[in-house]
Every structure is written in C-alpha cells, then in structure tokens.
Amino acid sequence: MDNQNKLWRVALYAVLVYAAVYYLLPLYIMATTSVKSMDEIRAGNLIALPMSITFDAWGKAWATACTGVECGGLSRYFWNSVQMVIPAVLISTTLGAINGYVLSKWRFRGSELTFALILFGVFIPFQVVLLPMAQTLGWFGMARSVAGLVFVHVVFGIASTTLFFRNYYVGIPDELIKAARLDGAGFWRIFFKVVLPMSTPIVMVVLIWQFTQIWNDFLFGVVFSSGDSQPITVGLNNLANTSTSVKEYNVDMAAAIIAALPTIIVYVLAGKYFVRGLTAGAVKG
Amino acid sequence: MASVKLKNIKKNYTKDVQVIKGVNLDIQDGEFVVFVGPSGCGKSTMLRMIAGLEDITEGELMIGDKVANDIHASKRGIAMVFQSYALYPHMTVAENMGFALKLSGTPKAEIDGRVKRAAEILQITHLLDRKPKALSGGQRQRVAIGRAIVREPKVFLFDEPLSNLDASLRLNMRVELSKLHQDLKTTMIYVTHDQVEAMTLADRIVVFNAGIIQQVGSPLELYENPSNLFVAGFLGSPKMNLLDASVVASDNRSATVRLPKGIAVRAGVDAARAKANDRVTLGIRPEHIQLAADADANAIPARVDLIEHLGDHVLAYIEIPGINEIISVKLPGNSTTLKYGDAIKVVFPEADCMLFDAEGLAFKRVR
Numbered sequence: 001m002d003n004q005n006k007l008w009r010v011a012l013y014a015v016l017v018y019a020a021v022y023y024l025l026p027l028y029i030m031a032t033t034s035v036k037s038m039d040e041i042r043a044g045n046l047i048a049l050p051m052s053i054t055f056d057a058w059g060k061a062w063a064t065a066c067t068g069v070e071c072g073g074l075s076r077y078f079w080n081s082v083q084m085v086i087p088a089v090l091i092s093t094t095l096g097a098i099n100g101y102v103l104s105k106w107r108f109r110g111s112e113l114t115f116a117l118i119l120f121g122v123f124i125p126f127q128v129v130l131l132p133m134a135q136t137l138g139w140f141g142m143a144r145s146v147a148g149l150v151f152v153h154v155v156f157g158i159a160s161t162t163l164f165f166r167n168y169y170v171g172i173p174d175e176l177i178k179a180a181r182l183d184g185a186g187f188w189r190i191f192f193k194v195v196l197p198m199s200t201p202i203v204m205v206v207l208i209w210q211f212t213q214i215w216n217d218f219l220f221g222v223v224f225s226s227g228d229s230q231p232i233t234v235g236l237n238n239l240a241n242t243s244t245s246v247k248e249y250n251v252d253m254a255a256a257i258i259a260a261l262p263t264i265i266v267y268v269l270a271g272k273y274f275v276r277g278l279t280a281g282a283v284k285g
Numbered sequence: 286m287a288s289v290k291l292k293n294i295k296k297n298y299t300k301d302v303q304v305i306k307g308v309n310l311d312i313q314d315g316e317f318v319v320f321v322g323p324s325g326c327g328k329s330t331m332l333r334m335i336a337g338l339e340d341i342t343e344g345e346l347m348i349g350d351k352v353a354n355d356i357h358a359s360k361r362g363i364a365m366v367f368q369s370y371a372l373y374p375h376m377t378v379a380e381n382m383g384f385a386l387k388l389s390g391t392p393k394a395e396i397d398g399r400v401k402r403a404a405e406i407l408q409i410t411h412l413l414d415r416k417p418k419a420l421s422g423g424q425r426q427r428v429a430i431g432r433a434i435v436r437e438p439k440v441f442l443f444d445e446p447l448s449n450l451d452a453s454l455r456l457n458m459r460v461e462l463s464k465l466h467q468d469l470k471t472t473m474i475y476v477t478h479d480q481v482e483a484m485t486l487a488d489r490i491v492v493f494n495a496g497i498i499q500q501v502g503s504p505l506e507l508y509e510n511p512s513n514l515f516v517a518g519f520l521g522s523p524k525m526n527l528l529d530a531s532v533v534a535s536d537n538r539s540a541t542v543r544l545p546k547g548i549a550v551r552a553g554v555d556a557a558r559a560k561a562n563d564r565v566t567l568g569i570r571p572e573h574i575q576l577a578a579d580a581d582a583n584a585i586p587a588r589v590d591l592i593e594h595l596g597d598h599v600l601a602y603i604e605i606p607g608i609n610e611i612i613s614v615k616l617p618g619n620s621t622t623l624k625y626g627d628a629i630k631v632v633f634p635e636a637d638c639m640l641f642d643a644e645g646l647a648f649k650r651v652r
Contacts, residue, residue: 178371179432180384184359184385184388184389
C-alpha cells in the first residue's frame with residue numbers, strides 16, 4: 001500500500017514538473033534571448049545561457065526600435081496603455097460593485113431580468129459590436145482617443161464585473177443589511193461601511209481580472225485607436241512586424257517581456273487574493 | 286419605553302397573496318410578548334413590519350403614541366436581534382455595538398460609555414476588542430443583544446434569537462433574557478417557533494397561524510384554556526391527545542361524549558350550545574390521564590405500546606381498542622413497572638377533559 005502510494009506521488013510530481021517546464025521554457029528562452037547580442041543569437045545556441053549579458057536590446061525596445069515609420073520604441077505605447085488601463089479598471093470595477101450590490105441587496109421589480117441582460121454581455125462576441133461601437137464613439141467625439149478606449153473597456157467590463165460582485169454579494173446575509181438599516185445607515189453608507197469592507201477578496205479578483213483583460217486586449221486597441229493613442233499590444237505587433245534588414249530577435253523578446261511585465265507583476269503581488277477570492281463562498285466562513 | 290398597538294394590520298406580497306390577514310393587538314409598556322406559531326405563519330413578517338423592514342399594506346402601527354407606519358426603521362426607537370446575529374464581520378465587538386450611535390453622530394465619549402455599560406450588563410467587557418470571527422456562538426449572541434441594548438430602544442425585537450445555539454446554551458440564554466427583561470423593564474417582542482421559549486419567557490403569548498392571531502394570553506391561560514384546536518395542539522409537549530367523539534348529552538355544566546366503540550367520557554365544559562350526535566373533539570393532556578385500579582368500573586382498558594423513561598417522568602404511549610390515535614400519558618418517574626404489552630386501565634378525569642366543536646372552537650371549561 002505504502003509503496004504504491006509513493007509510486008503515485010512520484011508520478012504526480014513528474015507530471016507537475018513536466019507541465020511547469022513546458023510552460024516556463026518559452027519564458028526562459030525569451031529572457032535569455034533578450035539579453036544576448038545578435039552575434040550570439042546568430043551562432044544558433046537557442047537554449048544555451050548567454051555568454052555575456054547585455055541590456056542593449058531592452059534599451060532599444062523601450063526607446064528607439066522602429067514601429068512602422070516611427071522609431072521611438074515601446075515607451076509611448078506603454079504609457080498609453082497605462083493611461084487607458086488605470087481609469088478603465090477603476091471605473092468598471094466601481095460600477096460592477098455598485099451593480100452587484102443593487103442586484104443582490106436592493107432587489108426591485110425586474111432586477112433579475114436586468115441581471116440576466118447584463119450577464120448576456122459576457123457572451124457577446126466582441127467582433128459583433130465593432131461597427132456599432134465605432135459609430136457610437138464617433139458620435140461622442142471619442143474616436144481614436146485613449147478616452148474612447150477607456151469607454152469601450154468600461155462598457156464591456158461591466159458585464160463581468162457585475163457578475164463577479166453580484167455572485168459574491170449574494171453570499172452576504174441579508175440580515176446584515178437589515179441590521180445596518182436599523183442602525184440608521186442608508187444605501188451608500190451600508191455600501192461603504194458594511195459591504196465594501198467585506199469585499200476585499202472579490203475586489204482583488206475583479207481588479208486582476210479587469211487589468212489582465214484590458215492590458216492584453218488587442219482587438220479594441222487596433223480598431224479604435226490610431227497613432228498617438230495606440231496601446232502596447234498594438235505597439236508590440238507593429239514593432240515585431242516592422243521589417244528592417246535584419247530580424248532583431250533580442251529586441252522582439254525584450255519588447256514582448258516589457259508588454260507582459262505589468263500583468264506578471266499584478267499577479268505576483270495580488271495572486272494569492274485571486275485564488276482566495278475565487279474560492280470564497282465555497283467554504284462557510 | 287413604549288407600548289405598541291397594532292390596528293387591523295394586513296400584509297400583501299402581491300395582490301392575491303396575503304400573509305397577514307388583519308392583526309389587532311395591544312402590547313403594554315414594559316411587557317414581554319412572544320409571537321409563536323409554526324413556520325410560515327406570519328409571525329416573523331409581523332415583527333419585520335414593526336421593525337420597519339417591511340411595508341405595512343394596510344392598518345395602523347402605533348409605537349408609543351405615534352403612528353409609526355411611515356417612520357424610517359432607524360427612527361422608530363426599536364432595536365432588533367437577528368437569528369444569525371448579523372454582526373459586522375470587519376468591526377470589533379465595540380465597533381459593532383457602537384455603530385448605530387456613531388451613525389447618529391453621538392460624541393465618542395458617550396458611545397464608549399454606553400458600550401461599556403452594555404458590555405458590563407452582558408459580561409462581555411473582555412471581548413470588546415475582538416472581531417466576531419473569534420467569538421463562540423453564545424458570545425456572538427450576547428454581542429448582538431448588546432448592540433440592541435446600547436441604542437437604549439423603546440422596544441426590543443427578537444427574531445428567533447436562540448435558534449442557532451445548542452440546547453444547553455439556549456437554556457442559559459433564555460434565563461439571561463428573562464433577567465435582562467426584569468432589569469431593563471423595556472417592552473420586548475420575541476418571535477420563536479419554540480413553545481418552551483414562549484412558555485418560559487412570555488408575559489403574554491400571541492399564537493399565530495396562517496396570518497391570523499389564534500389566541501392571546503398568559504402562558505398558563507393558553508395552556509389551561511386554549512380557545513381552539515390549533516392552540517391546544519401547539520402548546521404542550523408531548524402535545525394534547527385529541528380524539529374524535531360525538532355528543533351524547535350536554536348541558537351548561539358538563540357534556541358526555543362517546544368515543545368510537547361506545548366508550549363514554551364526561552368533560553367539565555359548558556356545552557349548552559352542543560346538540561346530541563354533534564361531531565366534537567375531546568382533548569386531554571398527557572399529564573392528566575390517570576392509571577386506574579383493575580376494579581374501577583369506569584376505567585377504560587388500554588394496552589401499553591411504548592415506554593420512555595425520562596428520569597423525572599415516564600412517557601407511556603397507549604392504545605385503546607377501537608381508537609386509531611396513539612395516546613400519550615405522562616406518569617411520575619417512579620412508576621417504572623410498566624412495560625411493553627401490559628394491559629392497563631386509565632381514567633380521563635372529568636375536570637381535565639376539554640371539548641372542541643366541529644369548527645375547532647373550544648367549549649368553555651367549567652371550574
């Protein structure tokens with residue numbers, strides 16, 4: 001029995017290690033390639049560790065690499081993305097929290113239907129709305145601007161943030177809200193003093209979720225922005241597709257890592273809340 | 286401190302679904318009133334309407350001498366203790382208890398003073414800095430009561446506050462609630478489905494069923510003189526034995542009824558309105574049925590089905606030939622010689638028998 005258990009354990013770890021290597025290998029190659037010189041890359045040792053480390057490729061990707069006709073690196077796109085992602089995440093999370101609070105704790109006639117309709121937004125393929133959204137942005141005078149991108153991401157974020165918050169708040173006992181009402185708290189006070197302080201796990205989940213979704217979005221970025229307002233995903237695409245005489249793999253790799261770094265950092269900092277928040281409610285507190 | 290008056294209160298959820306069908310009740314200042322009834326009878330809805338958590342469809346609610354129908358829940362001068370305690374998980378015990386005062390802008394020094402005083406009454410001073418998570422069920426219950434005390438309400442409302450506690454703790458808290466009422470002398474309205482809590486705590490019990498008050502009275506009054514079959518069957522454990530019967534003869538001092546198989550029993554009730562052959566229900570509480578000597582000619586022969594020894598008393602479940610219902614009999618703890626299958630004889634004393642007409646209304650007992 002014991003031996004058999006041990007055997008399974010070894011097999012289990014073997015599978016896990018294999019999976020980990022499988023997923024880490026590309027990251028390893030990206031990281032090592034980005035600090036190699038072009039000469040070394042041309043020598044063909046893809047998997048080997050770099051013989052000498054140089055950050056020239058990182059500097060070039062950030063500041064001087066060509067994306068199309070311009071040669072200003074990714075920095076401009078990066079700041080565009082930052083300007084887009086922070087308001088979009090904050091606004092969509094705030095609206096989702098308020099929606100969820102109303103739909104779970106202040107039910108009204110038709111609130112279930114309203115929730116069902118909002119939920120429907122989660123399943124709408126984005127391609128379907130590209131044209132109507134472009135028209136709408138035009139009417140609002142927000143076409144091809146960072147503000148327009150923020151608007152689009154807020155609109156599409158509300159469906160999933162509402163879903164997350166509503167399902168979390170359903171688990172908060174109604175009696176708590178009633179007690180707060182008796183204590184003299186109104187709609188907003190209950191929200192800010194009672195409900196929100198209990199929401200840390202789900203707020204973390206939604207922040208990470210929205211940040212990842214919006215930062216990584218390419219479709220809306222490429223369709224609804226141009227020139228000065230393009231986000232980093234579009235910048236990365238332009239950089240990789242701009243062909244000069246030589247393909248600079250080290251610059252491409254560095255650029256890709258720069259584009260992915262913020263989401264990685266968010267996961268590392270808040271990842272434990274993510275798992276905790278997703279499983280909250282499954283276990284009785 | 287305040288009285289509470291309910292005048293023809295009704296509650297509809299939709300046009301057709303009426304859960305409270307016209308409730309009239311006067312609760313005196315300082316009284317401990319218990320609403321009791323099976324689940325879904327409307328007692329909790331009634332309490333929530335008094336609290337202001339549910340709208341009143343029709344009728345008038347007076348707290349003190351003010352009509353309170355449209356006063357906001359937090360301004361009615363009431364405090365409520367919930368079944369699930371409903372403590373704010375992110376606040377300490379002291380913050381939980383002081384939350385209402387803080388919202389109403391009470392100075393901090395006064396909040397601290399009142400929280401401290403309430404904590405002393407409930408002996409939870411040492412818990413004030415803890416979060417609810419770190420408390421046991423009984424302690425949470427105390428904090429919930431403390432939160433109500435701090436507000437110094439005119440009326441306390443309790444919504445099944447002891448249902449989540451285990452049996453021994455429930456007993457302790459029951460005693461403490463009684464003491465609390467003696468100390469504070471505030472009007473208290475308490476909802477429960479537990480008839481023992483109702484009997485032990487109440488000055489007056491209000492029995493609800495199907496959205497209607499069945500009877501109001503002191504615990505003993507309801508126990509001795511239930512006004513109808515529902516109240517008779519609801520209070521008392523084990524419940525009253527209720528047997529189908531038909532009237533043989535009746536006057537304003539007593540009635541003679543016949544059980545199936547021709548067994549005749551006399552009940553000491555004013556049955557002047559009954560006629561011969563009327564369908565009635567005979568009721569007798571388990572503790573009133575007496576064992577008779579074999580020689581007793583009036584005694585009814587029966588057979589023992591089951592015996593339960595409970596220490597202070599013995600419960601015997603007996604079968605009388607011809608009667609479908611199993612009859613429970615409560616005997617003193619020392620009558621331990623009975624065993625399964627024994628043939629015995631029992632007597633239904635005339636003074637202890639109750640009688641209910643075909644509509645379930647009681648005939649008045651003659652004393």
